[in-house]
Amino acid sequence: MANTVYAVLALLPVLSWYLYARLKDWRFKKYSHIPESFPNSLALGHLKYIAEGFKQFGDSRRHPDYVFDLLWKKAGCPQLFLLDLRPVNYVTVFVASHDIAEQISKVTKLHPTGVTKSPTIQWSYGRLVGKRSLLSEEGESWKSLRKRFNPGFAPQHLLTLLPKILQKASIFMNKLDALTDSGIEFDMDPLCTNLTFDIIGDIVTNVDFRAQDDVSGGNDIVHSFRSLIETYTDTGRIWLWLNVPVRLRRIYYSVKVDAAIKRCIKEKFNEIKAAQSTETKQTKDRSVLALALKDTDVLTNDISQTTADQVKTFLFAGHDTTSILLQRLFYALSIHPKCLETIRAEHNAMFGDKDPRDVLLAKPDETIKALTYTSACIKEALRLWPPAGTARLAPPGTGFKVRLDNGEEVCLDGTVLYSCQYLIQRDPKVYGETADDFAPERWIGDTDTSSTSKDEDSAEIGASKIPISAWRPFERGPRHCIGQELANLEARVILACVMRRYDFIKVGAGEVELDEKGNPTVDEKGRYKTKSELFNSMVVTSKPFDKTRMRIKWHKAGK
Numbered sequence: 001m002a003n004t005v006y007a008v009l010a011l012l013p014v015l016s017w018y019l020y021a022r023l024k025d026w027r028f029k030k031y032s033h034i035p036e037s038f039p040n041s042l043a044l045g046h047l048k049y050i051a052e053g054f055k056q057f058g059d060s061r062r063h064p065d066y067v068f069d070l071l072w073k074k075a076g077c078p079q080l081f082l083l084d085l086r087p088v089n090y091v092t093v094f095v096a097s098h099d100i101a102e103q104i105s106k107v108t109k110l111h112p113t114g115v116t117k118s119p120t121i122q123w124s125y126g127r128l129v130g131k132r133s134l135l136s137e138e139g140e141s142w143k144s145l146r147k148r149f150n151p152g153f154a155p156q157h158l159l160t161l162l163p164k165i166l167q168k169a170s171i172f173m174n175k176l177d178a179l180t181d182s183g184i185e186f187d188m189d190p191l192c193t194n195l196t197f198d199i200i201g202d203i204v205t206n207v208d209f210r211a212q213d214d215v216s217g218g219n220d221i222v223h224s225f226r227s228l229i230e231t232y233t234d235t236g237r238i239w240l241w242l243n244v245p246v247r248l249r250r251i252y253y254s255v256k257v258d259a260a261i262k263r264c265i266k267e268k269f270n271e272i273k274a275a276q277s278t279e280t281k282q283t284k285d286r287s288v289l290a291l292a293l294k295d296t297d298v299l300t301n302d303i304s305q306t307t308a309d310q311v312k313t314f315l316f317a318g319h320d321t322t323s324i325l326l327q328r329l330f331y332a333l334s335i336h337p338k339c340l341e342t343i344r345a346e347h348n349a350m351f352g353d354k355d356p357r358d359v360l361l362a363k364p365d366e367t368i369k370a371l372t373y374t375s376a377c378i379k380e381a382l383r384l385w386p387p388a389g390t391a392r393l394a395p396p397g398t399g400f401k402v403r404l405d406n407g408e409e410v411c412l413d414g415t416v417l418y419s420c421q422y423l424i425q426r427d428p429k430v431y432g433e434t435a436d437d438f439a440p441e442r443w444i445g446d447t448d449t450s451s452t453s454k455d456e457d458s459a460e461i462g463a464s465k466i467p468i469s470a471w472r473p474f475e476r477g478p479r480h481c482i483g484q485e486l487a488n489l490e491a492r493v494i495l496a497c498v499m500r501r502y503d504f505i506k507v508g509a510g511e512v513e514l515d516e517k518g519n520p521t522v523d524e525k526g527r528y529k530t531k532s533e534l535f536n537s538m539v540v541t542s543k544p545f546d547k548t549r550m551r552i553k554w555h556k557a558g559k
């Protein structure tokens, strides 16, 4: 016995040395070919830099993008930089250059639909979007799903959805009218989120979700989906992933969401079967659900689950992002008086004394196309406050390389590739001195966003003289957002309906500074000075941390 103990004791130093050498390899060698921006620690990699960044801001509610921005500047603004986030996350390469982001998203022989999506999508949001979500599927499975749903998002089809969008927008306006009369403070976030949920719910299922209905609070899908999303309120804070009660609640509500959606799928399936004999091209249902069930003869459990995953994906991806865009636009326009004046002048010229809803219904195509300054504002808001993003991962050993400006080729397989839109879209090398300013004018003559879906050369320059690939809130390449034109359409319609009607006044975070006479103070760029910053938090997406608390007044010319 004693001999065995002595033998083990004798081996301990060798074992420790071996483990130490392996750990050193794991931490320092594996990715040593990627240019290093920060010294790495054996135990915690680069995690301390993230912690220090949050500490510097003094507020852990900040979206991590703000910290990455600090680190990027500290590293001398490289095209990309690596942070070793093991053991809590993957080794991640942060991409700050549109040129590199383009090399990741574009079609290549090695990656025919762009570099494959990162497993962190399923890891983080699997319960929200389902295991076989269009967002995370790859290869043939992704291709056939995408092909199936593309007709539901074709521009001409989207215009036929205008009456639905306007009907939901009218409910939203009735709510704003009441809030204007009462003068009370309120959170803009739930109002915008319910509006966009109502719109996407109807488009996806052809069913009225009643998400804006105060009495019912929406149908059972809305109720369980809301509860599910609430379990994601702390996605920015890594240590809270260990919160077991929240994780259990997440499982419970994801099962409830699935059950509610599957009931809806069954009803829809029966409806489609019953209507098949009388259907014409005009009456044909092009909702996501109808497209998903196209050619289905028997609704098996498998088909029902895959379909439920796509419905969840569209519901999630299609409401939160657009709601954030609207909140950011209302706020940005409220503190940029010149932009507000210009957008109102555009709406005055287009609608005169008429109700914008009537004009939009009478001449949808022409009116939507003519809202050019409105589109420029949308484009600029998406540049400065991109709500979503993309993370990819080329499997280890596949030899995926990117070429840097200095001609050097760097192999990035095995690392998560985070194309950080926040950095890319504020790059001073592209956007100059006004990179951080809300300046919609930069997009005049270049408001078409459909080019983001085409796989052009990254070097191509838009009419604004800005490289096309430097604006990528919907990402680019084959995996670009399928709903981007819908989001643009919704935002244009809603801005057209509300901007002449109300004055939006931020309260709390980001509130305007007033002088002794109670008038806003203006800075050298013509923007109202604010008492503080309305920063974004990470709640699945990147959204204003205070739910965009506001008051609204009737705009004198608008009522």
Ligand code: HEM
Pocket (backbone or CB within 6 Å): 117, 134, 135, 136, 146, 200, 313, 314, 317, 318, 319, 321, 322, 325, 386, 387, 388, 389, 390, 391, 473, 474, 475, 478, 479, 480, 481, 482, 483, 484, 486, 487
């Ligand atoms: C302002 C609004 C929106 C923004 C900023 C946005 C942004 C994005 C981004 C960045 C991606 C790529 C994600 C990735 O690579 O992992 C994406 C994909 C996607 N988006 Fe959106 N989105 C918006 C609105 C919508 C809407 C309205 C819908 C609903 C139809 C939608 C549905 C989707 C889907 C299904 C995908 C996955 C596409 C695929 O992989 O084939 N999005 N979106």
